Amino acid sequence: MADEKIKILAVDSDEFLVQVYKAKLERAGFAAEFALDDKAAMQWLAEFKPDVVLLELMMVGGSDGFDFLVQLREQPDAPAVIALTNLAEHEDISRAMDLGAVAYMIKTQVAFEQVVEKIREITK
Amino acid sequence: MPKRKKVSILIVEDDQLLAKALEAKLLQEDFDVSFAIDGQSAVEAAVRDKPDVILLDLLLPIMGGFEVLSSLKLNDETKDIPVLILSNLSQAKEIERGQDLGAKEYLIKSDVSLKTVLEKIRGLLKL
Amino acid sequence: MLESDKEKVLAALRRNRIASMATVTADGQPQAVTILYVVDDDLNLYFVTREKSRKVANLDANGMVAMSIGLEPPMNVQLEGRAVRVDDELVRADKMAELAHAGADLEDLWPPILRVGKEGYVLYKVMPEKVRALDLSDHNISSEDPPYIELM
Numbered sequence A: 001m002a003d004e005k006i007k008i009l010a011v012d013s014d015e016f017l018v019q020v021y022k023a024k025l026e027r028a029g030f031a032a033e034f035a036l037d038d039k040a041a042m043q044w045l046a047e048f049k050p051d052v053v054l055l056e057l058m059m060v061g062g063s064d065g066f067d068f069l070v071q072l073r074e075q076p077d078a079p080a081v082i083a084l085t086n087l088a089e090h091e092d093i094s095r096a097m098d099l100g101a102v103a104y105m106i107k108t109q110v111a112f113e114q115v116v117e118k119i120r121e122i123t124k
Numbered sequence B: 001m002p003k004r005k006k007v008s009i010l011i012v013e014d015d016q017l018l019a020k021a022l023e024a025k026l027l028q029e030d031f032d033v034s035f036a037i038d039g040q041s042a043v044e045a046a047v048r049d050k051p052d053v054i055l056l057d058l059l060l061p062i063m064g065g066f067e068v069l070s071s072l073k074l075n076d077e078t079k080d081i082p083v084l085i086l087s088n089l090s091q092a093k094e095i096e097r098g099q100d101l102g103a104k105e106y107l108i109k110s111d112v113s114l115k116t117v118l119e120k121i122r123g124l125l126k127l
Numbered sequence C: 001m002l003e004s005d006k007e008k009v010l011a012a013l014r015r016n017r018i019a020s021m022a023t024v025t026a027d028g029q030p031q032a033v034t035i036l037y038v039v040d041d042d043l044n045l046y047f048v049t050r051e052k053s054r055k056v057a058n059l060d061a062n063g064m065v066a067m068s069i070g071l072e073p074p075m076n077v078q079l080e081g082r083a084v085r086v087d088d089e090l091v092r093a094d095k096m097a098e099l100a101h102a103g104a105d106l107e108d109l110w111p112p113i114l115r116v117g118k119e120g121y122v123l124y125k126v127m128p129e130k131v132r133a134l135d136l137s138d139h140n141i142s143s144e145d146p147p148y149i150e151l152m
Helices: A015-027 A038-048 A065-073 A090-098 A112-122 B016-028 B039-049 B065-074 B092-100 B114-126 C003-015 C054-061 C089-105
Strands: A007-011 A031-035 A052-055 A080-085 A103-106 B008-012 B032-036 B053-056 B083-087 B105-108 C018-024 C030-036 C045-050 C064-069 C075-085 C121-135 C148-150
Touching (some): A065 A080, A080 A112, A090 A103, A103 A112, B032 B039, B092 B105, B105 B114, C003 C121, C030 C045, C030 C054, C045 C089
Parallel strands (some): A007 A031, B053 B083
Antiparallel strands (some): C018 C064, C045 C121
């Protein structure tokens, strides 16, 4: 049986950034899809069944990353969530971790290579 | 103990930019470099400084390259300095003339790189 | 134009991802930037920028751009053309995806556009009116023929 690729869903309202994530993830050997809001993300969840979700908590256009985290928790076989966000306050970090995020990465502090490392770490 | 004398090249070329590029390459290789920008000063410099090699362009002001070459070969003080022609002139008769007048090499600018010029100079010095 | 010349230029454009691009301010001053681009089979180039950038302000007033692409052999490509916004949803989606891949291809560079500006993205199409290519592969001291291909 062929090795199945680990599946990543990137959720972020930044339409260019999220596509760069997808391209970089594919180059790193993952299967990847992206969603620009929580509705699209829920659809991908059902169709694509990602192993990991990269989630921006601060999204433009009405989606709330924290709400989405709550929704995710209620899913059976929920994917692991890495918050990958511009929000950097302590209370945001605590809130996200309390809501079940397995890691919290702040965009101004990490290079994409570190995100990939984190993904590998949590999917070992 | 005397310092080993560097090999000296006289560049006879009126194109300033090319002359500078040649100089840079030759200095990198630890040669000593001097210039002449017209035919008359070229002959004067050769007599005065006795360079080890002369790089000679043919299209020069005041005295043309072939005339310079003749002068150099007619003068006992300079006739044995190897001359390498580096020119845009590429007709067979010009090449022949250069060789007849005693140039050791005739290089056409559109056919050679700076690297090749350097190789040819090294070749001349081995003789 | 000779098909083979066009193919050479296209190949050179596809080999690169980054271009120097100049726009002109409303009062005629040039400004140069570095952009990520992709090219189609008709030599149209696409780039993405932020809505509030200087180049958008310039292009709104004067759509002409000049670009220089590629410093390594075999070729440097120079072009002048007109940049227009792409509003067609399908084309925009397609080209943004292509640009994202181009950006992801840059091993040592994280696309600067992702780190500057917070406003939305604008996609531009550059339609060349003049294209010339400079052969960089010849190291010889001079040339008999000019080392340019004039494509258009």
